[in-house]
Amino acid sequence: MSDTIVVLPDQTTARIPKMNYLSKEKGILSWLLTGDHKRIAMLYLVSISFFFFIGGSLAGLIRLELLTPQSDLMATDTYNKVFSMHGIIMIFFFLVPSVPATIGNFLMPMMIGAKDLALPKINLLSWYLYMAAGMLALYTMMAGGVDTGWTFTTPLSTHYVNTHVLTTGMAVFIAGFSSIFTGLNFIVTIHKMRCPGMTWFRLPLFVWSNYAASILMVLGTPVLAIAIVLVALERTIGIGIFDPTKGGDPLLFQHLFWFYSHPAVYIMILPGMGVVSEVISTFSRKRVFGYTAVAFSSVAIAVFGFFVWAHHMFIMGISNYAMLIFSLLTMLVAVPSAIKIFNWAFTLYKGSITFETPMLYAFGFMGLFTIGGLTGVFLGASGTDIHLTETYFIVAHFHFVMVGGMLMAFLAGLHFWWPKMTGRMYPEKISQLAAVVTFIGFNFTFFPQFILGTLGMPRRYASYPPEFQVLNVFSTAGASILGVGYLLPVLYLVWSLKYGEIAGDNPWQATGLEWQVQSPPLTENFPEIPIMDHEAYDYDWLERQKEKEVASVG
Amino acid sequence: MSQISPVIWQFLVKWMTNFALFPPEASKIAPEMDALYFFMVLVSLIGLTIVILLVTSFSILYSKKRHPVAVQIEGSTMLEATWTIIPLGLFLIMFVWGSLIYFRVYTPPANAMNIYVVGKQWMWKAEHPGGQHEIDSLHVPTGQPVQLTIISQDVFHSFSIPAFRVKREAIPGRYTSVWFEATTPGTYHLFCTQYCGTEHSHMIGDVVVLTPDDFKKWLAGSTSGASLAQNGERLFASLSCNACHNTRPDARGPSLANVYGSKLNLSTGQQITADDAYLREAILNPSQHITAGYAPIMPTYQGQISEEGVIDLVEYIKNLNSDYRVQQTTATTTLLPESEGTAGPAPAKPGMVKQ
Amino acid sequence: MIDPHDLPEQHDREHHIVSPRIYLTIVLALLVLTATTVGASYIDLGVLNPIIALAIAAFKMMLVVLFFMHVKYSTKLTKLTVGAGLFTFLVLIGMTLSDYFTRAWGRW
Amino acid sequence: MSDSTAIAHGADSGAHHEHPPYQRHHFETIAQQNDATNFAMWLFLLTEIMFFGGLFTAYLIYRNWYYPAFVEASHQLQIFWGTANTAVLITSSFTMAMGVWSAEMRKKGALVLCLVLTFVLGLVFLGIKTIEYKEKWEKHHVPGLNFSVQSFVNPQSDPEVYNEYHDKPLSLDMARHTELYFFLYFAMTGMHALHMIIGIAILGFMIFRAQAGAYTTGHVTFVENFGLYWHFVDIIWIYLFPLLYLISRHQ
DSSP states (O other): OOSOOOOOOOTTTOOOOSSSTTTSSOSHHHHHTOOOHHHHHHHHHHHHHHHHHHHHHHHHHHHHHTTSSSOOSSOHHHHHHHHHHHHHIIIIIIIHHIIIIIIIHHHHHHHTTOSSOSOHHHHHHHHHHHHHHHHHHHHHHHHTOOOSTTTTOTTIIIIIOOSOHHHHHHHHHHHHHHHHHHHHHHHHHHHHOOOTTOOGGGSOHHHHHHHHHHHHHHHHHHHHHHHHHHHHHHHHHOOOTTOGGGTOOHHHHHHHHHHHHHHHHHHHHHHHHHHHHHHHHHHTTSOOTTHHHHHHHHHHHHHHGGGOGGGGGTTTTOOHHHHHHHHHHHHHHHHHHHHHHHHHHHHSTTOOBOOOHHHHHHHHHHHHHHHHHHHHHHHHSHHHHHHHTTBHHHHHHHHIIIIIIIIHHHHHHHHHHHHHHHSBOOOHHHHHHHHHHHHHHHHHHHHHHHHHHHHTOBTTOSSOOGGGHHHHHHHHHHHHHHHHHHHHHHHHHHHHHHHSOBOOSOTTOOOSGGGGSOSSOBTTBSSSOOOOOSOTTOHHHHHHHHHHHHHHHO | OTTSOHHHHHHHHHHHHSOOSSOOOOBSHHHHHHHHHHHHHHHHHHHHHHHHHHHHHHHHHTBTTTOOSOOOOOOOHHHHHHHHHHHHHHHHHHHHHHHHHHHHHHSOOTTOEEEEEEEETTEEEEEOTTSOEEESEEEEEBTSOEEEEEEESSSOEEEEEGGGTEEEEEBBTBOEEEEEOBOSOEEEEEEEOSOOSTTGGGOOEEEEEEOHHHHHHHHHHTOOSSOHHHHHHHHHHHTTGGGTBSOSTTOSBOOOTTOTTOEEEBTTSOEEEOOHHHHHHHHHSGGGSOBTTSOSOOOOOTTTSOHHHHHHHHHHHHTOOSTHHHHHHHHHHHHHHHHHOOOSSOOOOHHHHOO | OOOGGGOSOOSOTTOOOOOHHHHHHHHHHHHHHHHHHHHHHHSOOTTHHHHHHHHHHHHHHHHIIIIITOGGGSOHHHHHHHHHHHHHHHHHHHHHHHHHHHHTTOOO | OOTTSOOTTOOOOGGGTTSOTTSOTTOSSHHHHHHHHHHHHHHHHHHHHHHHHHHHHHHHHHHHHTHHHHHHHHTTSOHHHHHHHHHHHHHHHHHHHHHHHHHHTTOHHHHHHHHHHHHHHHHHHHHHHHHHHHHHHHTTEETTTEEOOHHHHSGGGSHHHHHHHOOOOOOHHHHHTHHHHHHHHHHHHHHHHHHHHHHHHHHHHHHHHHHTTTTSSSOOHHHHHHHHHHHHHHHHHHHHIIIIIITTSOO
């Protein structure tokens, strides 16, 4: 018995299908004016990768600076700008659009048996907004940057810094609308475009989790938009709404900001959870354990996600009573994540598991997200929050969730669907190596930061007391390993565009509708609209399909 | 060993000699918080171990080589209920435990010694009631609950002492408080943990914990002459507060003797305890805090007194146990113009009063 | 209320055309309510003033949403969407205010 | 929202030729398309609710904190103009609803008339708003740019308002907080007016298209969705009017 499920067509005779969404039209205009969700997904993929590497380089600079206790590589204000831009770019220009706008955009219509998203032009508009926002952010960086941190805390951002708060704010505002439009498009598509027979409980879990994330995008982002507008007005004409000397409450900004930015964490992680559900099911040849529980836990996270924002403000002067409510609700929102982790683990039970790259990344996700989630409880319990918040503990916590969770999931998804997107396989061995390197590098980078945080090292410090140096050196060393781990996929994925093996329709023997059509797919996805006549993750159905094909060919 | 480059060698030496894994516990609350912390670490480790064990054992047992055909399982309500309820229970324990600690940290005991802390870009200024000022450092005695009344003059800062496990945001325009009781003499880190602008990482200092005797010596050795209340008294006089706040029968303002800690009936019908925050608000935004029976004639002092000046006034009012002091102050005020040679009401320049 | 023969094209069975008579009734009701709310504001009712004004506003909103915006005749999905919007709106306001109101209660 | 044009790179499959020209390639039926765009519009309105939600929250908080300032500041608004504007906007909502009905009934003339009426009423609303804004500017009630607390520390200096309400003078610290009221007033009504302006611009475009007969061929989704938007803007005003103008008249 071989230890892989990959079934590739005979490489000597196999060809990439002549008609596909990539070859349909040529020329740069056909890309820039496209309405095709797959092409827009590719546009997004290129642009978010670009921003990821900018944000990544900034992270590299941060780690280099922190190699020594003094602020010797950069002046403190440069350091402040670097970490601010790192946060802004990574969150608004990479993590929020990463899985939904690329993988989600590409696959959502195919998974539910539709020809496109419901609003293709809005989809394209969303990308243009994203690019406009991105360019504005880049311009800001060139023009001198911003040093408010990604949280734009008032009154610092409104009255006390002289950097480009307005342009950055505008960039975030526009990027917000880009993500509103993506979310809106997904919700409409999932509600209205499902093919015959595709009931809610036959949807792949990837669709469920993107649906939950979309709800958060649509309902949360506008509040961020208004908060930023108010900051801009406060900064330009001094309206006093966040200015304590005029009777305003600076904490109100944080209420509005975190009303979006806490759900934003779920916007970032939920689609990643969807990817992991798909990958784990495919590589263990089993239906996801407790499909309904996993589906509803996504929705539960989305709903509860709106009730917990003030846990970012426990020590910042919210009332003790409000603290009690928000802390309690925070504990509740941790439960659905726990459910997911255990359900994934039990999906493996009595499966038939293989260990291709996406599966390795998914395992990485499970381990790191478990740590990230559990350390979140440290911060949700108000007592320990006092000691741990605003330190490297919180930095480590959200990097475990965002980088260890989301980025792992993104890479899992990218490798998993790469054959579908491009028609070619990525090289397996080196990508497995990259997955392992990433995992090791990640732990080296961020685990020491938990200890640093417990020791009390504050976040956003350009210099620190010398006794923290050893752990910081570890962290920086790990970051260089992590950097290699991220660089490798870029190299071999680009390489594979030309030299990768021809993948065929369904290299993983997966059950999703997207795998039942050619790779790369046609512009209209399906020659004719499919009819869903089986449950999601029905591997027996797949077997019967194959037998039928063999019979008909024979 | 000689092959190892000196840089790495230095690093190893440093590691062996100067490597912290856990912060010192130097306050009464620290062990309590650490108990919860280690409980959480334990729960996390168990949870993580379970997940890792499940994943690795299933990966070994049910790899494609050993287990070529998957057995389809729909799910198990029992199991799912288990891993819903057990984490929920644990999380709720952590919630209750955490909240208890939270309330302990933020509810100062009645006998706490009060120290005022003003945060500004980019320094901490601590003011002891006896008038001792410190910049970027804080001297406290062991065995005595110390309450910090914190305020920021500009942006959000956060006063953090990791060794005590306490931290509190310094908010512009509002007093916050935190308390601790130091247990071990020594010097500990003091950080600003809320990002506050360019020199954020230099807004650090030392917390020096002394034995009660040493602390007394330190207090005696670093006094600047006048206590906060005395400074407040002078400010009270120079702002002519006593023109209204006195005990004369026709006084336009309420008498402030023993006002601190008492319950006041406001003109809005609310009842409020006169604490530090109330006194501060009543000076800066008087019209929202009128005592019942008085006309809203008090002018605002917003923008005229620095935060330090307000602290002096608050401290003065706090210590007003009888009207004797006010009358004395009244007497001084009448003397002031001649004695200081200034004509008319002295301009309320806080800088003049406090340096 | 509707005459099925009036439908120019029955491309959507759920599509419901509201007759002008209903629109007219609603707009008159809205104008009357506006007059009422302005009138009520001239009478001193103490705490009741804002309550009445907001209640009337809520009622007006309901009329607009149900009839002008056809939610009364729409699918459950539309109704759910409207409900979800109101719910999140109330969460934002309610939970933020929960902090502000309890701050005045003091330390414990 | 421009769902009435087929997208440029649509599928060229011959199976779709029997569909009406306004149906886009990726929808199976026109009903599905209408449903989808209608639902999308509703979701867009949800984002709008949340957008205004932030402002409403701020308003409620500060009104509670600085009640006397908010009361006296709101006395500066003229209920007459507010009421007139409410009536104008409600009527415009009615004409818009009638427009949707005309489109559904394929009455081109009626549709154009309704749209033009809505357009005009929208402009009237903005005109009245301009009168009010201008008065605020003249009385130095524009926060940040042109603000003075004169009318509140010395109400008699403003005889028109004083004769109606007999406001007591506010102390300076409270009077300063009227700036917050006026900011919220300008932010909320300004944001609302911005939505009106966008709506009026789209209306102008629609009038031309309607004259060309674009909406009276049985495909009314665009008009319908625009109607939803217009009614939503109306609803925002229905709340702004009592909150800003009315509820503090007597306090």
